[in-house]
Amino acid sequence: MQALSRTLYWVRKAAYITILSLSVCNLYGQQRYELKIASANDNYCLNLHDGYYTNGLFICVNYLPHLRVATDSVHKLVKVIASYQAGQMMFTPESIRNLSADQIDRPFAGYLFIQKGMTFLYRRGHVLTTNVSLGMIGPASLAQQTQVLIHRAFDLNIPKLWSYQVKNEVGLNLQLQYWHELVPLSQSRRWFDLHGTAQMTLGNTFINGSAGVLFQWGRFEKPAQSSLYEARLERHASTRNKVVEFYGFFHPTYQYQVYNATVEGRILGSNAGSILSSVEPWVYRHDVGIVYSQNRWTAQLMYSLKSREAVSMRHAEQYITILTAYCL
Structure with missing residues (x-):
C-alpha cells in the first residue's frame, strides 16, 4: 500500500505540473x-x-510535433500528431466473490505501461498510427493494490487470490493501426463515413493482428480534423472555426492472437504458482460509441463487447469506456 501511495503521489504531481x-x-x-x-x-x-x-x-497528452513535414496541397500528408500515454489495465476471473483456486477462469493479471505514439493523417482520409510501449505485467503492475484500494473505498468485496496472478515481466511492444477510407468524404456530405481497419501488435506481452470495418454517422469533420482520430489540434487554432461534432460509430473486428501474457504468463522464466490459461486464437469484438466535440472539449462514451480471449473463460466480456479530452 505504501508503494501504491507513493506512486499515486508522483502521478498527481506529474499531472499537476503537466496541466500547469x-x-x-x-x-x-x-x-x-x-x-x-x-x-x-x-x-x-x-x-x-x-x-x-x-x-x-x-x-494521454497529444501534441503537434516540430517536424519538417510537407503538408501542402501537393503532398499526401495533411497532419502529424504525437502522443505520450500512461495506463494501467486490470484483469480478474469472472467473479471475485467467495472465489476458490479452482474457480479462476481467467488469470489475475495487471499491465502497467507508458507509450509513445505517432499518428499520420493523409489527404484522402487514410490514417496510420504507430505506438511503442514499455510495460510491466505481474505484481509490479500494482493492479492488486489498485483494486484493493478502490474496493475498500467503495465498500466492495476484497479479492483474496491475487497470489495466483501472472509473474513479473518487462514488456516491449510495437503496435501499428491503419484506417483506410472506403467512401470518399466530400464537403457536401458529412453524415456517413466508412473505413476498413487493420491492426498489428508485436512484442513479448502481446502478439496479435486484427481487421474490421468502422462505420461513422452523424455530424463530423474529415479524419484530419476529427476527434475520432484525436486530430482536432491545429497549429494555428485561433484562425480556424472548429465544426461541432456529434456522431456515433460502430467498429466490429476479428482478431487473431498468438500470445497474450496476461493470459499465458511471461515468456521468459518460470510461471510456477500462477493459474494460467491458453488463448482463444480467434476473438471477435465490437465497439459502439457516441462522441460530442465542441471548441476545446471532447466527450466520448463507448460500449465494448469481446468474445472469450482465454480458453478457460466461461463467458464473453463487456465494459464501458468514458473519455474526456481538452485542447490547450
Whole structure:
C-alpha cells in the first residue's frame, strides 16, 4: 500500500505540473496540445459484474510535433500528431466473490505501461498510427493494490487470490493501426463515413493482428480534423472555426492472437504458482460509441463487447469506456 501511495503521489504531481505547463503555453497562444483521460470498467454497464477486463485508466497528452513535414496541397500528408500515454489495465476471473483456486477462469493479471505514439493523417482520409510501449505485467503492475484500494473505498468485496496472478515481466511492444477510407468524404456530405481497419501488435506481452470495418454517422469533420482520430489540434487554432461534432460509430473486428501474457504468463522464466490459461486464437469484438466535440472539449462514451480471449473463460466480456479530452 505504501508503494501504491507513493506512486499515486508522483502521478498527481506529474499531472499537476503537466496541466500547469500546458496552461502557460495556452496563455501565449500555443494551442497545440490535448490532455485526454479515459476510464474503462465493467461496472459502468450497471450489471453488478466485476471480472475479466475489470478496470482500465489511461492518461494521454497529444501534441503537434516540430517536424519538417510537407503538408501542402501537393503532398499526401495533411497532419502529424504525437502522443505520450500512461495506463494501467486490470484483469480478474469472472467473479471475485467467495472465489476458490479452482474457480479462476481467467488469470489475475495487471499491465502497467507508458507509450509513445505517432499518428499520420493523409489527404484522402487514410490514417496510420504507430505506438511503442514499455510495460510491466505481474505484481509490479500494482493492479492488486489498485483494486484493493478502490474496493475498500467503495465498500466492495476484497479479492483474496491475487497470489495466483501472472509473474513479473518487462514488456516491449510495437503496435501499428491503419484506417483506410472506403467512401470518399466530400464537403457536401458529412453524415456517413466508412473505413476498413487493420491492426498489428508485436512484442513479448502481446502478439496479435486484427481487421474490421468502422462505420461513422452523424455530424463530423474529415479524419484530419476529427476527434475520432484525436486530430482536432491545429497549429494555428485561433484562425480556424472548429465544426461541432456529434456522431456515433460502430467498429466490429476479428482478431487473431498468438500470445497474450496476461493470459499465458511471461515468456521468459518460470510461471510456477500462477493459474494460467491458453488463448482463444480467434476473438471477435465490437465497439459502439457516441462522441460530442465542441471548441476545446471532447466527450466520448463507448460500449465494448469481446468474445472469450482465454480458453478457460466461461463467458464473453463487456465494459464501458468514458473519455474526456481538452485542447490547450
